[in-house]
Amino acid sequence: MRHQWYPVGIAAKLPDSPAESLLLGERVHIGRAKGGGPQVTDAKGRALPVLTRFGHVWTTLGTPERDLFTIPEADQPGRRLVDVGTVRVRCSPLRAVENFLDIAHFPFVHTDILGAEPHTEVERYEVEIREDSDEVWATKVRFFQPQAAKSAGGGITTDYMYRVPAPTCSILYKTSPPRPGEWDVITLFVQPMTEELCQVWPWMALFDDASTMTDMIHFQQMIFVQDRSILENQIPAKLPLDPGLEIPTRADMTSIAYRRWLKRHGYTYGAQLVAA
């Protein structure tokens, strides 16, 4: 868990004097190095490895075996890259990711925006753990949405793909309302502060020429604030990795695969192993 890259800030908005934060329960400071680039130090003042990608600064407390994942689609010309900002949520970092992978809650939590009754059905979709890339993927996900994005005029059936490239990161590919052949990219990067506290850093790479940056940021922040009201009220706070405590259905195939994949990797920070 220490050997993973985690997001800790927005590259374009680094504080002038180092800001204190938490990573896996350890104190870190995020600021600027002499040359102006990002600098992250641990509790003993040692500089931690840093890299800048997807508009965010990433660091690690260990020595990651792999480079941070890439999102090739985000490099396509014509996309607008949106640093949404951050929301702090009193929940397990893993619950935050799992919620992001879930569509069945749209009609109830994001009512009249991402979903609406009676369009509650989740059709069968495909889920796999891709062995070559060691990522969780859900494809052929479809859902009816009254207002899928800031750029969407009315209700449409939206196609989605979900990708989990790292234990606390998820990427959503979603039909782009202005460009039906292309995918909008919406990510959720989660900084695990403690096992029951996290900072989520959404980031987007969208085909949207009409909305202002402020509109797009507000839209996404409103969505995350609605999710927070759920995430801070789930019991237990930690994500149960063993079956038994919670009852999934077919709509939860992505969540089932995610939990299985976490368990396979022994990624237990923010997880509960034995059913309480």
Added chain:
Amino acid sequence: MTTTWTAAALSQDVPAGTAAPGRLGDRDLAIWRSASGKIAAWADRCPHRGMRLSHGFVRGEALSCIYHGWRYGQTGQCIKIPAHPGLEPPDAIRVPAFAVAEASGVIWVADGAPATAPPAFEGFTGFRSLQVDAPASVVAEALGGKGDAIRAALGPTPAVALIQPLGPDRSGLHLLAPLSAAPEALDALSVAAEDLRRRAEAGQKGRAA
């Protein structure tokens, strides 16, 4: 196992068509009332993904979880999973339900089946619930009594105080007022109750210091 009744809330605070959080011992409850007025007290946790059911919404005679809309009937049995409208939910999906009864405008809950009905206080009805940052014994002492049901005059108004332990330093205080009390008497009772809370909390701080 608590087979005695615990005063968990006042009837007036859970109107028809609403859900509210409650406690029984160290367990969180979802207390809710159907459109036709039936009261229920359940474990405050949806079996699907653990969301608190006290945040849910009532439609007709069922309570729905706010997260994915799973709907539960009076007994706690899941009766609808909106993501799969054609599916009949398996019997195993059920929220644990507690015994619940109402008397004198108070909602009483119990784990198991108490042998007797909850106490009724003739001529009194639920008036106001307060939370006090002090243990039940300190609240009882501030009321000049003992136990969890104390008859006391609060200001000029006679009242029944039901004290619910909510952990080591926290109590619920459910106050009953005379059915015949005039509005001014009720106002005075409210003021006296808040004063009582201040005294209990100050006493508790003094003790802790």
